[in-house]
Amino acid sequence: MIDDDYTLDEGIEMPQAWWRLGGRIPLTVREHTCRIPGLPLLAYGPEFSGTVLSVYGPRYLDLGHFTTWNAYRPDESSPYRAAFDALRAAHPDTFSTVIGHQLLHMVRRDGPSTVWLALRLTRLTDPIADTLVRVHDQTCPTRIHRWVDLTH
Numbered sequence: 001m002i003d004d005d006y007t008l009d010e011g012i013e014m015p016q017a018w019w020r021l022g023g024r025i026p027l028t029v030r031e032h033t034c035r036i037p038g039l040p041l042l043a044y045g046p047e048f049s050g051t052v053l054s055v056y057g058p059r060y061l062d063l064g065h066f067t068t069w070n071a072y073r074p075d076e077s078s079p080y081r082a083a084f085d086a087l088r089a090a091h092p093d094t095f096s097t098v099i100g101h102q103l104l105h106m107v108r109r110d111g112p113s114t115v116w117l118a119l120r121l122t123r124l125t126d127p128i129a130d131t132l133v134r135v136h137d138q139t140c141p142t143r144i145h146r147w148v149d150l151t152h
Contacts, residue, residue, distance in 0.1 A: 014121075015122075017124045018124060020126065021129055021133060024133065025136065026051055026062050027059055027061060028049055028051065028118070029052065029053055029055050029058070031047060031049050031056070043096050045098055045100050048060065048062070048118070059120075059121040060096070061119040061124065062118055063095070063118060064117075064118070065140065066083050066136055066140035068080050069114065071114060071115045079140070082139055083139040084116070084117055086135045088117070096120065097116075100115060
């Protein structure tokens, strides 16, 4: 399934693996899509609804709170960059790379200022959930956990 394919019943029944995340990772909706040939796992920040879920579009897990890093400094290490790299290494060609909104307002020759990961809800499996929990808990400081109420 390409990340832009969407049906109206998506998100009505959550995948079993969703419950294993224990509220660590919020959902977002991809309201707009881009059509870049050969790069279906690339997105721009403004395409997502943030925490608003009552809009039309495919559901994603927003991994930004623990995978955002400054792409202007690719050699700089941080827990966020480590989480980004660990998730992509564990599950290649699974996560969407989101390019921060700063790129849309300011063009720079050396690339986007921030990037992070998002995961289409339909791609979530038990092994991916296990990796998400492990990497999240290893790299995300408790003070910035974005606990989500799973009952709503």
